[in-house]
Amino acid sequence: SNEPISHFIRNRIDADQDKGTYGGKVTTRFPPEPNGYLHFGHAKSIFLNFGLARDYDGICHLRFDDTNPVKEEQAYVDAIREDIDWLGFRDPTHEHFASDYFETLYQGAVALVKAGLAYVDSQSADEMRANRGTLTEPGTNSPYRERAIDENLDLFTRMRAGEFPDGEHILRAKIDMASPNLNMRDPAIYRIRHAHHHRTGDDWPIYPMYDYAHCVSDAIEGVTHSLCTLEFEDHRPLYDWFIDKLADLGFFERPLPQQIEFSRLNLTYMPLSKRKLIQLVEGGHVDGWDDPRMPTLKGARRRGFTPAGFKLFTDRIGVSKSDSLIDFGVLEDCMRETLNESAERRIGVLDPLKLVLVNFPEEHEETCYAPNHPQKPDWGKREVKLTRELWIERGDFALDPPKKYFRLKPDGEVRLRYGFIIKHVGHDVDEDGNVTCVYAEYDPDTKSGTPGADARKVKGNIHWLSARDAVETEIRQYDRLFNVPAPGARREGDEPDVERDFLDDINPDSIHTLTAYIEAGAANAEPESIYQFERHGYFVADQKEHAPGQRPVFNRAVTLRDSWGQ
Numbered sequence: 270s271n272e273p274i275s276h277f278i279r280n281r282i283d284a285d286q287d288k289g290t291y292g293g294k295v296t297t298r299f300p301p302e303p304n305g306y307l308h309f310g311h312a313k314s315i316f317l318n319f320g321l322a323r324d325y326d327g328i329c330h331l332r333f334d335d336t337n338p339v340k341e342e343q344a345y346v347d348a349i350r351e352d353i354d355w356l357g358f359r360d361p362t363h364e365h366f367a368s369d370y371f372e373t374l375y376q377g378a379v380a381l382v383k384a385g386l387a388y389v390d391s392q393s394a395d396e397m398r399a400n401r402g403t404l405t406e407p408g409t410n411s412p413y414r415e416r417a418i419d420e421n422l423d424l425f426t427r428m429r430a431g432e433f434p435d436g437e438h439i440l441r442a443k444i445d446m447a448s449p450n451l452n453m454r455d456p457a458i459y460r461i462r463h464a465h466h467h468r469t470g471d472d473w474p475i476y477p478m479y480d481y482a483h484c485v486s487d488a489i490e491g492v493t494h495s496l497c498t499l500e501f502e503d504h505r506p507l508y509d510w511f512i513d514k515l516a517d518l519g520f521f522e523r524p525l526p527q528q529i530e531f532s533r534l535n536l537t538y539m540p541l542s543k544r545k546l547i548q549l550v551e552g553g554h555v556d557g558w559d560d561p562r563m564p565t566l567k568g569a570r571r572r573g574f575t576p577a578g579f580k581l582f583t584d585r586i587g588v589s590k591s592d593s594l595i596d597f598g599v600l601e602d603c604m605r606e607t608l609n610e611s612a613e614r615r616i617g618v619l620d621p622l623k624l625v626l627v628n629f630p631e632e633h634e635e636t637c638y639a640p641n642h643p644q645k646p647d648w649g650k651r652e653v654k655l656t657r658e659l660w661i662e663r664g665d666f667a668l669d670p671p672k673k674y675f676r677l678k679p680d681g682e683v684r685l686r687y688g689f690i691i692k693h694v695g696h697d698v699d700e701d702g703n704v705t706c707v708y709a710e711y712d713p714d715t716k717s718g719t720p721g722a723d724a725r726k727v728k729g730n731i732h733w734l735s736a737r738d739a740v741e742t743e744i745r746q747y748d749r750l751f752n753v754p755a756p757g758a759r760r761e762g763d764e765p766d767v768e769r770d771f772l773d774d775i776n777p778d779s780i781h782t783l784t785a786y787i788e789a790g791a792a793n794a795e796p797e798s799i800y801q802f803e804r805h806g807y808f809v810a811d812q813k814e815h816a817p818g819q820r821p822v823f824n825r826a827v828t829l830r831d832s833w834g835q
């Protein structure tokens with residue numbers, strides 16, 4: 270059904286709607302830092318924030334959180350836009366950059382200074398750290414804490430004018446050095462940083478800290494519900510402090526945005542942290558950010574994962590406050606289920622073995638009809654030509670079959686799917702005992718779809734392609750990038766001093782490249798076309814390397830069934 274799945278954030282919004290807290294408005298935001306590519310974790314946040322806005326007829330702002338000048342780049346901005354677009358949520362009218370608010374943020378800080386709520390500290394970084402205290406020990410007031418407002422204002426203005434080197438002064442909120450919450454111990458608001466910014470250039474020698482910039486940006490945009498991951502729970506009092514003080518000073522109208530935390534997505538076999546993903550790319554362990562094995566949205570797209578699959582996944586895992594580790598197989602199941610709905614069927618022979626129909630005339634061809642989707646007759650059928658020489662799957666012929674083997678075996682019979690019943694009459698074997706060719710007779714009276722064709726029943730049903738028409742294709746099959754569910758985690762029996770590196774848990778054999786045959790129709794498809802190759806799984810024409818009609822390259826998204834570990 271299309272009924273949205275209820276969770277505690279919806280309940281909070283519903284309560285605000287009932288009370289009329291925000292006059293019926295719902296405004297959320299998705300605030301990526303443009304310092305890397307979006308990953309599967311971000312997909313959860315995107316569906317949550319944009320999804321809620323959609324469901325409540327509200328707005329979700331895409332805000333590039335670009336307050337940290339050195340790590341951010343335009344290329345990441347572009348990539349993030351593309352990914353959000355791909356997931357179906359691009360809305361250029363509600364796109365912002367935190368750097369657009371630099372002047373307002375600065376004016377807010379000046380107002381806090383004037384109100385005696387912020388001061389310029391001139392301790393060294395080491396002194397500041399030492400005076401911060403610990404979880405059990407209160408901090409110590411800075412000797413600069415009681416500076417006169419005029420002196421603070423003068424120093425802060427000169428910080429902004431670029432008169433001081435990095436680290437000489439810092440602007441801090443005057444809250445409480447004895448607070449049990451370390452975040453409330455006079456947190457930094459602005460630091461000096463003579464660095465070039467990708468959008469504001471050299472305009473600013475000072476940059477706002479995350480905790481200040483974030484809540485103020487939310488308030489500027491009229492965000493009602495600011496959703497973030499649980500590690501920010503302890504920052505919430507500070508979030509409220511800044512915007513509450515600025516509202517008192519006339520900067521914002523109440524009601525103010527409220528921060529609500531939810532648990533981040535963690536997946537087995539997949540680290541979801543930009544820091545680790547960077548190591549995978551820079552260490553050459555993968556073939557770039559969009560390697561189909563990467564848990565980035567760019568990688569997912571090349572892998573043949575779909576927005577619909579991510580949507581189902583985020584619905585299925587839900588939203589809660591308890592940390593959980595989701596099995597990667599759950600994501601694959603969601604891809605499988607949605608691709609089953611959306612992908613047309615084609616035939617691919619991944620491990621080809623030649624089959625010759627000895628009683629099929631050389632120049633003859635039979636037109637067979639294969640449904641594009643077995644449950645969707647309105648998607649139609651396509652023609653598949655049967656000829657004397659075919660490719661079948663090596664695994665569909667066994668010289669020495671196990672019990673209950675219903676595919677082709679010596680003297681056995683099988684149906685060529687959408688075609689005829691055939692009977693084995695011989696085969697060639699090379700000196701190593703490998704079968705190189707199978708010979709069979711077909712029964713012209715058993716063509717699928719013709720009256721009486723079903724009169725003779727056989728148990729096995731195998732797929733095939735005409736050797737004349739099939740197109741040679743590169744197929745890439747992926748396994749998990751890591752060998753263990755929690756890469757880098759200590760294992761039972763580890764010596765106490767053992768430290769593991771997640772890179773040591775990389776699966777060295779996570780990509781298998783095959784030369785296969787597929788239907789010409791699929792080989793000629795545009796990049797990013799996704800098909801089910803019958804009996805194998807879902808495959809996507811590679812976004813970058815597939816050249817229709819010239820060089821077909823398909824990546825396997827998922828198998829038909831969860832076969833991992835079998």
Ligand code: ATP
Nearest residue numbers: 300301302310311313314497498533534541542543
């Ligand atoms: P990383 O930890 O990988 O560096 P980040 O949180 O620093 O990610 P941002 O670009 O700041 O990356 O994230 C943008 C938004 O996406 C934030 O609101 C953040 O809460 C959310 N987000 C990031 N990772 C996850 C995750 N694993 N699960 C859910 N939401 C996430």
Ligand code: MG
Nearest residue numbers: 300301302334
């Ligand atoms: Mg962040």
Ligand code: MG
Nearest residue numbers: 302542543544
């Ligand atoms: Mg981070």
